[in-house]
Amino acid sequence: MxxxxxxxxxxxxxxxxxxxxxxxxxxxxxxxxxxxxxxxxxxTVPIVEPEGAVRVPIDETGTATMPPGSVLEIRVPAAWGDAATALRCTVTDGTGRNEDLHSSEVKKKEEAGGQEWMTLWTFSAAPNAELTVGCADPERRVPPEGQPFVRVVPRSSAPPAAR
Structure with a gap:
């Protein structure tokens, strides 16, 4: 028993x-x-990234290649709100030269993977240039859930087709 x-x-x-x-x-x-x-x-719905897009974890760097006829955008979850403004992003080319980051007051938003993303910065470089992209969060304002990352996504710089 x-x-x-x-x-x-x-x-x-x-x-x-x-x-x-x-x-x-x-x-x-x-x-x-x-x-x-x-x-x-x-x-979670997986994000289907366009060709040439990369994800870069916060406080790390990643490599992106500049597609011909495009600009690259650094996108973050819109849910980060004002915390996203604390990010400090840099983009350097193979020689270590900083690329200019451009921003506007009105942040472009898009849906990806069931989540809304906003463009923080846009930049360009010579076609096929290998670029090092990094975004730091020195004030630790980005929500730590999951593994926070930015998306570096190409967008065509060609003007829209005439109708």
């Missing part, structure tokens, strides 16, 4: 641990004793 009880407890123990964090994510199951239900994690 004792052996049967030990066997039952050994089988039940892993089931009781169903609320543990596994691979950095909650399993979404509530224990039978607490009576609460943990909502399933929200599904």
């Amino acid at each position: 004792t052996r049967l009880l030990v066997l039952v407890l050994a089988v039940a123990a892993p089931a009781a641990c169903s609320d543990e964090v596994k691979d950095g994510e909650a399993t979404g199951r509530a224990s039978a004793t607490d009576g609460s239900a943990t909502p399933p994690p929200t599904a």
Whole structure:
């Protein structure tokens, strides 16, 4: 009888641990004793980036290549609001020369991956130039959820076609 009880407890123990964090994510199951239900994690829609786009984590650098006939935009989640204005971004070419970043008071917004993104900066360089892009958050104002990053996305610089 004792052996049967030990066997039952050994089988039940892993089931009781169903609320543990596994691979950095909650399993979404509530224990039978607490009576609460943990909502399933929200599904995120993957962002389908255009060719030539790169993601650069905050406080790191990444490499972008200037597509011919385009400008590059540094985009951030619109939800960051005023915290985005604290970002300090730099773009340098292969010789270490800083590229000029251009901004406007009215921030262009777009939807990507079920989230609204706004353009903070626009810049250009010689076609096919390899550029180092980095954005620092010295005041630590960007929300730390997930892995915060900026998107560096090409946009055609050609004027719209005549109608």
